[in-house]
Amino acid sequence: MRSLARILRSASALWPFYLGVILTSIVVAGLGLVSPFILREATDTIVAAVGGDVAAGSVTRTIVLLAVGLLIADLATTVMTNLGGYIGDVMAARMRQILSTRYYAKLLALPQRYFDRQSTGTVIARLDRSITSVTQFLQSVSNNFSPMVVTVIAVLIITGWYYWPLTILLASIFPIYMWLTAKTSVKWQALEAEKNEQVDLAGGRFAEVVGQVKVVKSYVAEIRELATFGGRYGRTVKTTRGQSRYWHQMDSLRGGAMNLIFFGIYLVLFYRTLHGYFTLGDMVMLITLVNMAKQPVFMMSFLVDAAQRAIAGSRDYFNVMAEDFEPTANQQLIAATESSDQPALTDHAPTPLPVTEPVIGFDGVSFSYEEGEPVIREVSFTAARGQRIALVGESGGGKSTLVNLILGLYQPDEGSLEICGRDVRDLSAAQLRASVGVVFQEASLFSGTIRENITYGRPGATDAEVIGVAKRANAHAFISAFPDGYDTVIGERGLRLSGGQRQRVAVARAMLKDAPVLILDEATSALDTRSERAVQAGLEELMVDRTTLIIAHRLSTIADVDTIVTLENGRVDEVGSPAELATSGGIYSQLLALTASSDAADRKRLKQFGLVSDIPAEDDPEDSEEQL
Structure with missing residues (x-):
């Protein structure tokens, strides 16, 4: 009792x-x-x-x-x-x-x-x-x-x-x-x-x-x-x-x-x-x-x-x-x-941190989900303002773990992690996550309207702002084609939209949030070639003037990044530009050779890195620009 x-x-x-x-x-x-x-x-x-x-x-x-x-x-x-x-x-x-x-x-x-x-x-x-x-x-x-x-x-x-x-x-x-x-x-x-x-x-x-x-x-x-x-x-x-x-x-x-x-x-x-x-x-x-x-x-x-x-x-x-x-x-x-009563809550969009160097800074960071089983070990690298960083490594090698740490979902066991020049341990969850935008492999939309999903990070955004980011995300055309436009109800997890449409709405949502740090976690890996091109155009707009961390499923999509960080068994193996690493004999140069190959064994090896061949796949007709 x-x-x-x-x-x-x-x-x-x-x-x-x-x-x-x-x-x-x-x-x-x-x-x-x-x-x-x-x-x-x-x-x-x-x-x-x-x-x-x-x-x-x-x-x-x-x-x-x-x-x-x-x-x-x-x-x-x-x-x-x-x-x-x-x-x-x-x-x-x-x-x-x-x-x-x-x-x-x-x-x-x-x-x-x-x-x-x-x-x-x-x-x-x-x-x-x-x-x-x-x-x-x-x-x-x-x-x-x-x-x-x-x-x-x-x-x-x-x-x-x-x-x-x-x-x-x-x-x-x-x-x-x-x-x-x-x-x-x-x-x-x-x-x-x-x-x-x-x-x-x-x-x-x-x-x-x-x-x-x-x-x-x-x-x-x-x-x-x-x-x-x-x-x-x-x-x-x-x-x-x-x-x-x-x-x-x-x-x-x-x-x-x-x-x-x-x-x-x-x-x-x-x-x-x-x-x-x-x-x-x-x-x-x-x-x-x-x-x-x-x-x-x-x-x-x-x-x-x-x-x-x-x-x-x-x-x-x-x-x-x-x-x-x-x-x-x-x-x-x-x-x-x-609270013993209905709490009075004040909902307001938190202000992103001012951009200070390093925008992203890992210094000897180690982390384990289970004690005694480290996933990443002594990871160190930095990203400056406007820089694009790509993470490359085998599946399970720690790439998504780094993303989780940046989002503040977990705290480093050892070392320090800085976002916009501030140690994440000194930041509230609201301060940290207001400064980081993310586009995942799955768009993760909510039931409701397209407008509600785009404005999820900024509920008070004007129609002009919503339409502006939708255009930049290459989404305005298909949204306008729906009878209800931006007030179209998309169903649970956005299942009434195609994969490419869902992802472009997610890109528009991240644009409207306007965070200085951007994470692209295999944002186009689940799409066919045509949808990927449409989404990639929106992502290019999204990355402008932002520090971007990219986990990609095709090496061709990260060919223009500033720096590539390769991970092996949870440790940083190489850090350098695509040109430098292409001839270093390390993981990245090996993957370039595998990507150009049509051999079945090479393709299997690529999958261990979460990568696919750059040989274009056929378009998926079910992922076309069909209306609701």
Whole structure:
């Protein structure tokens, strides 16, 4: 229960709702207690009239008034119950808003390492399960259980006033029930964790398959994926059998204990009424009160089950919230993870750093994703303003790792890395990434319009600025050909555009960002020859007056760079101009020879470097300039 209490404390802004739930619960409980007393008076009055102690006509008005009193109490109870339910529903919705926002803010502020070991589906499944289970439990408590708890306390006080052994019997239900529940809890939660693991794995794979459904279909893997997915949920069914069997066995013990105690309560009431200690009206009232206390006990099984799910779910939530922040995370994000209310966020495009030499500077940089397994070792090179640097080396040789370091997704283990003359350790994530533009091999567009994607880095850009960068990126013509132009909705990941179109939109997006440092990470490797030429024209415009780091898939695309840095086994092998390295006998000169060859073995060797032959490939007709 500490997890639930921690959530309630963290959402302290909801205190008016907590207070509202408590007050309405007290009122509902009080109104509920009116009925047993009215029933007592009505019973004793009717018994007296039937027994001839009073004339029936003389008490008719009294009986009518008592019935009206019951009606008023019931109507008031209905109104207050629904008012409390409304407060509880809004409280649960606000709780979901706060917890979801804090979770999202935490994810956005986590380092890249966290996402390297998670799948998207798992992250989403944890959010849904954790917060849904907590909010559903709170709704149940506020709408149903809170009034009943107040009622039980009042019933215990009233029965103690009439006959204290009744209170002892009634009160004994709760510790017995909770003791048996505590014995159930540990095993139940362990089994629930096993189920959650399978659900997370299934959800993660589900998200991957949906996101790459073309690959699944092209490899005729639908049945295999479905079998794996169903198998994971099959394992949850197997676990549920044992979990549910155990739970209901213990619940039968709880229910049996409660049945025995209520047997004793009814026996005491019947005996004392029979021997004149209670009037018939007293007995009716006390039975009604006892049954009012009985309902929360019956509901306790459901609420304990909901509480167990909430506790298990909140554990996943707090595990994520306990992760360390990215060292350079935005302070607004960090504050949002601790806010007990909807945070006030100020979204503004950060200003790039002033260009100072070296614009890019690696000095003895070493880095490893896993401790003891270095990917790059003592890398040193610099890039000046307006200079174009190409990285060449085998796949897995550290080229993309250097890009990740420049983007601040990871910090160097050793050495120093400078961007615009500033050590990246002294920069916030916003300062660093505002100064670096990037065009990846995959365009990575968002669902929405073309305009929204181009302005992603500068949401306040004018139409003239958007059109200007689109023209320079060689994208304006095909965008204008669409019926809705720049307001064309392109679908998830921009799948309604061809590969070349998506990449030109990405180039326009990078142009509009206008960062002094540019990274081209195999930006044209996935395109056919015609689309590559169109995109390359846009890239040439983009590189003007920028310091550019290029990872290319064809050596011909880096023939005009200023400097080539070759990497071998994570170390810098050579640094020099294309002309110098072409005759040095090193990696670059060897690759030039391989590129000119049509031999199958040479082509295979090229692929180890992530390169393809410069012999043009045929255009892909599916990547043509077709409209939506």
